[in-house]
C-alpha cells in the first residue's frame with residue numbers, strides 16, 4: 001500500500017469539507033472545481049491506488065453510492081443518466097494515487113461535461129459561496145435518499 005501522508009482523499013480536513021455522503025467502505029466528495037453541478041468523485045475509504053486493488057465490498061459500497069447520487073441528482077436536476085470516468089495509472093492521467101471515479105450525472109438538454117473539458121462549451125466557475133450552497137443542497141438531498149435506500153435494502157434482505 002502506498003503512503004497516505006500526502007493523499008488528498010485520506011486528508012481528514014479535505015474529506016470533512018468536501019464529503020457529501022459516505023457508507024461503510026466508500027464516500028462521495030464534491031470536487032473544489034466541479035466541471036458541472038452534477039460532477040462528483042466516489043472513492044473507497046481505504047487508500048488504494050488502482051481499481052484492481054478494490055475488494056468486492058468496496059465495489060458494492062461504490063455501487064450503492066452511485067445509486068444514491070443518481071436519486072439525489074434526479075431530485076435536484078432531473079438527472080437520468082451518468083458517465084463514469086476513472087484515470088488508472090499516471091500514464092492515463094491519474095494524478096492522485098487513490099482510486100477515484102469521476103461521475104457526471106446527465107439530464108436532458110444539459111451541457112456535456114466532455115464539451116466543457118474539451119473547451120467546446122464554457123465552464124461555469126463557482127464562487128466560494130456558490131460552492132458551499134451547492135454542497136449544502138446536495139448533502140441534504142443525498143442524506144434523505146441514503147436513508148430511504150437503506151430502509152428499502154433493509155426490507156429486501158429481511
Ligand SMILES: [Zn+2]
Pocket residue numbers: 004007008009010046047048097098
Ligand atoms: Zn488516499
